[in-house]
Amino acid sequence: MLDIRDLSVRVEDREVLHGINLQIGGGETHVLMGPNGSGKSSLLMTIMGFGNYSVTSGSILFKGTDITQMPIHERAELGIGMLFQRPPAIAGLKLGKLLTATSQLGGEAVEALAQSVNMEDFLTRDINVGFSGGEIKRSEVLQLKVQQPEFIMLDEPESGVDLENMALMGREVAHLLEKDVHIIDRHRSGLIITHTGYILDYVDADQGHVMIDGQIRCHGNPREILKVVQEKGYKECLRCKQM
Numbered sequence: 001m002l003d004i005r006d007l008s009v010r011v012e013d014r015e016v017l018h019g020i021n022l023q024i025g026g027g028e029t030h031v032l033m034g035p036n037g038s039g040k041s042s043l044l045m046t047i048m049g050f051g052n053y054s055v056t057s058g059s060i061l062f063k064g065t066d067i068t069q070m071p072i073h074e075r076a077e078l079g080i081g082m083l084f085q086r087p088p089a090i091a092g093l094k095l096g097k098l099l100t101a102t103s104q105l106g107g108e109a110v111e112a113l114a115q116s117v118n119m120e121d122f123l124t125r126d127i128n129v130g131f132s133g134g135e136i137k138r139s140e141v142l143q144l145k146v147q148q149p150e151f152i153m154l155d156e157p158e159s160g161v162d163l164e165n166m167a168l169m170g171r172e173v174a175h176l177l178e179k180d181v182h183i184i185d186r187h188r189s190g191l192i193i194t195h196t197g198y199i200l201d202y203v204d205a206d207q208g209h210v211m212i213d214g215q216i217r218c219h220g221n222p223r224e225i226l227k228v229v230q231e232k233g234y235k236e237c238l239r240c241k242q243m
């Protein structure tokens with residue numbers, strides 16, 4: 001579904017990603033780990049198509065289409081969606097209005113989806129204005145439930161979420177990624193940034209990658225990578241033999 005080849009990316013006057021290669025098949029969920037500031041969010045923002053991340057070499061193919069220079073809204077229409085680490089607050093735009101305006105759904109359908117993530121009281125509020133950390137994440141999940149993307153990127157879905165809401169989010173993300181469907185019939189794919197790995201309690205991931213200083217330096221079983229990092233730190237990933 002996603003095929004990234006030799007991707008280098010510059011932000012402002014600095015190259016933050018250097019020669020990334022990453023392939024994610026249909027129905028697969030991959031996890032991206034790595035130290036703070038290593039370039040994980042930059043990769044997701046680049047896949048989504050944000051203009052301040054400029055591709056200096058390489059390509060991004062989505063379902064065989066080269067999307068490297070495609071605007072964000074076209075990528076979203078093709079089926080790419082993202083849960084942001086820190087989405088902006090948008091004063092003057094109600095969450096419910098955004099959801100009905102950007103989908104074919106009517107008010108009742110949106111309300112039902114909102115109820116499923118305990119967000120029904122937020123539809124009449126300005127997006128993310130005064131939302132708590134956990135409410136922002138549930139709002140992001142609600143937007144994904146409305147959009148139903150085929151390829152879902154999640155940037156630290158756990159951060160700021162209490163344990164009870166983590167369970168709710170985990171179940172919702174698993175459902176979005178069709179983890180309840182047999183692998184042969186599963187079409188959706190995901191790429192999840194996590195520091196803690198809590199999301200793995202709910203979402204089975206097929207492959208883990210470690211990014212260090214703008215390069216993917218290691219691949220492997222996500223839980224094994226977490227264990228190694230916990231015990232020995234990210235420096236151990238530099239010795240990875242799976243590259």
Ligand SMILES: Nc1ncnc2c1ncn2[C@@H]1O[C@H](COP(=O)(O)OP(=O)(O)OP(=O)(O)O)[C@@H](O)[C@H]1O
Pocket residue numbers: 011012016034035036037038039040041042043052
């Ligand atoms: N708009 C920007 N202007 C300047 N520097 C930027 C910008 N966006 C990202 N960077 C820099 O690029 C590097 C990679 O940042 P990025 O957010 O991708 O890291 P990350 O791996 O997601 O980190 P974290 O785990 O802390 O969220 C950082 O040094 C960051 O300061």
